Amino acid sequence: MKSEITILGLGAGDLDQLPLGVYKKLKQASLCLVRTMEHPVINELSAEGVIFESFDHIYQKHEMFEKVYEEISETLLSRAEREPVIYAVPGHPMVAEKTVQLLLENGPERDISIKIDGGQSFLDPLFKALKIDPIDGFQLLDGTALSKDDLHTNQHMIIGQVYDSFVASDVKLTLMEKLPDDHEVYIVKAAGSKEEVIKKVILYELDRQMEELSNLTSVYVPPVENEVYRYKEFSKLREIIAVLRSPNGCPWDKKQTHKSLKPYLIEEAYELIDAIDDEDDDGMIGELGDVLLQVMLHSQIAEDEGMFTVDDVIEGISAKMVRRHPHVFGNVQVEGTEDVLENWQRIKAEERAEEGNTEKSLLDGVGRALPSLIRGFELQKRAANVGFDWKDVSGAWDKVKEEISELEIEFNKQHNTDDIKNELGDLFFALVNVSRFYGIQAEEAMNATNRKFYNRFTYIESLVKQSGKPFSDYTLEELDRFWEQAKAKGY
Template sequence: MHKLTVIGLGAAELSQLQMGVYKKLKSAQKIYVRTMDHPVINELQEEGIVFESFDAVYEKHGTFQPVYEEITARLVEVAQIEPVMYAVPGHPLVAEQTVQLLIEAEKEGKIDLKIEGGQSFLDPIFGALKIDPIDGFQLVDGTSFSIHDINMRGHLLIAQVYDAFSASEVKLSLMEKYRDDYPVTIVTAAGSSLESLTTVPLYELDQSMAINNLTTIYVPPVENDLDALRDWTTFRRIIATLRGPNGCPWDQKQTHESLKKYLLEEAHEFLAAIDAEDDFGMVEELGDVLLQVFLHAQIGEDNGYFNLEEVLASVSEKMIRRHPHVFGDVAVEDADEVIANWDAIKKQEKGETENAGSLLKGEYRATSSLQTSFNYQKKAASVGFDWPNEDGAWEKFLEEWNEFKEEVTKGDSSTRLDEFGDVLFTLVNIARFYKISPDEAMIHANEKFARRFSFVEQKVKESGQSFSSFTLNQLDAFWNEAKVLEKKEN
């Protein structure tokens, strides 16, 4: 195994190349380079230095990762035969994926790697833009960065933007968070005699002719919350401001208890938007649900009990812990097995045993008797107290229905109430077998009734008469008309 030396060509022309790097390049018999597209290489060729590039590898692949992997594999292969010098733009350890792959190869014992110096493009970039990196900055790869990891309140530098196509991909990603006309600066050949800075609105980023192998895109920090409405930090700051000393009197006085009803209302409105297949409505209503979550987190922080980070940590840990088939080495065959694992892990987390108290503990829901019934029956079914299939549930429903009808004829109101409760309980059990949420079904039924009855009211109003002027059959005809219209709309 021979030594594989990686050396940096710097960010500009030969005149700015470090003397030590220059001497090492001059002493090499042959130098491998990722690309010939660098001003130093052109000048060194004139001095008789021989370079072998991997430019042809780029033409073989549609994405960059396999290019980097093939270059790395070739270098490792050559290093088994002879010493290798590999030169890359800038500094080897700044925005150079092939070097990172070579470091992995060294860890695996495939090569003896040495990394030499070289000026990175960051120093001349900071100088050209006249920014202080201590304020906070991010350097990301334009071919693979995720917009979800971007800090909009820091300096953002995007490297590996080679041409109009890669610039277009970067533009589309940035437009997921930044406004379309947000100013971005195209920095080319920073620190060299060819240095140029061009500031354009974001939507014009891929229309610039200055983009090439020496280009870096600079996105300045946002200066106000209106420029960062799609950033989580902005929303958190809005809620904190509303709850703060100079905020809104209504928000300031809210408590966990006072907000309970609003969380239920917003959740139901979101469910209604789902039923209506209203995407815009879902965006709005889900935002209202999110508002409730952030308000409760802010109240927790204001009271010194918990904050949003603790909420996130709790649910993140839970999701990882309860999905060992995704984040671990557990194998599952289907969704039913996933649910079984989930319940087993949940039981283990809570330290539940057969003697630790009732299985139904914690399943009561004060806001919904239907949901409580569903929870009780689901919990009982988890230990085998259940019908083998839906047939048993149907038979039990018919039995309870007949008992209720018998009590109706007897006229005993207390027993009648009890028997009707049994009927509802069996209906919830049937819903469970068919994987229907009884609470959601009831919400849907109520909404449907309100919608159709509103149509009946409208018809009565249009007639100029009162409800008492219509027979039940006439009102029922209006109801049926509403049903027909709904079917046509669907």
């Protein structure tokens, strides 16, 4: 006889909801294995003489539900290799039943036939009990594996598998990452049965109000009505940007182009750098938002023109990150940062070759719009990768001294502004080379010095202002003493 497991659904409530065919098979079974005895039908059928054997004891053995389900399914498969098995689960076998999915996945590999027979899902009586129409959009989520990224707060959310207070607490904390603490939710038990209970509670009290938890307990979260609570969702941001660019949107946003937005992107990037340097978390939130706004505006402009969408942008960067990190998402072995960077450059070159974008020069990939100090750093790094570099920093230092000498010569000449500019450029480039040897980005070093100068000079300004005299009344020596004071105070 071929090995076989027949899976029956016990429905969502009491015996009145059980399909007749399922009832007959349960009555005819000499023994029925059940995931849990916690179901009203089991009590009624036991009274009619049906013998059940449960897996409740396995829940006590493991901390993770995955392990519980794995052991139950393995026990069932092993037993089916000896004799036909009748296995019953709450609700419908194909709704929120991980053990059934494991049996369907692993049974055929062991030549075990898996048959699914009826049972009423808890969803129909739940919709009826709550008086909601699923056509409006709903989510069925697993309370034991709930993630805030799964939540769509503009839809009806039904969270099942809320077995105990620990799961209820995790559900509450996850929901509170997107919803206000006082959002109203509903605890629903045994919907459609004689034991039906619907209890409205405030979200932050969810785990305190679930006194009697069972396999028939679900949490219902109504859609949010206040759009402010959707501001954390990417879909809402996308919707807002689309409205701003729509015919009835903002005149300024509607007239923007990729080119007109270029200055704003640069400005927002540098304002973010300021917030990072200030270690200002709130400032970073705001400035990162402004940078993201630029990404969204450019993507919306492209979508309006039929070129691409923000989905294409996200797909592109996701694919690139997976492709260029084979040591994380694949089976490539690396030993340290150097291997990672080498793999990155090799994969990048392969991508360009496949796209037909082979560069005439190794330096062609360095952006021409980069700030000059950053571009100089990147040009030098590209050249260094193929061996065009000083052996150590001493060579770079000697070059700095050479450029200073050449600059001094030009200073002593007359009417030679262009030559002085050229020599200044050479000196800056040589200093960038020194900073590269020390692993310092010259642009960041210069930015830090600008900030330092700003802080010290504004300190001098404050002292001058306090004195009631104008700057012109102070000698350079006096102002320099103020500078030293600012320096001593750590400005």
